[in-house]
Amino acid sequence: MAEAKKTPVKLLYDVWLDEDKRTPAGTVIEATVSEAKALIASGKAERADPLPGDAE
Numbered sequence: 001m002a003e004a005k006k007t008p009v010k011l012l013y014d015v016w017l018d019e020d021k022r023t024p025a026g027t028v029i030e031a032t033v034s035e036a037k038a039l040i041a042s043g044k045a046e047r048a049d050p051l052p053g054d055a056e
Contacts, residue, residue: 004032004033004034005032005033006030006031006032006033007030007031007032007033007036007047007049008028008029008030008031008047008048008049009028009029009031009036009039009040009045009046009047009048010026010027010028010045010046010047010048011023011024011025011026011027011028011029011039011044011045012025012043012044012045012046013025013043013044015039015044015045017029028048031045
């Protein structure tokens, strides 16, 4: 089975990615696309990858 594609997101709030481990706001994590979309939709994260032309 193919590995899920990951993308970087920056957390805007503390989240509990693992049941007993807090990941603080401001942390950039690698999340699957579906996890990233869910975090962004809920307002808990924002994209952390550069837009085209901003990679300088």
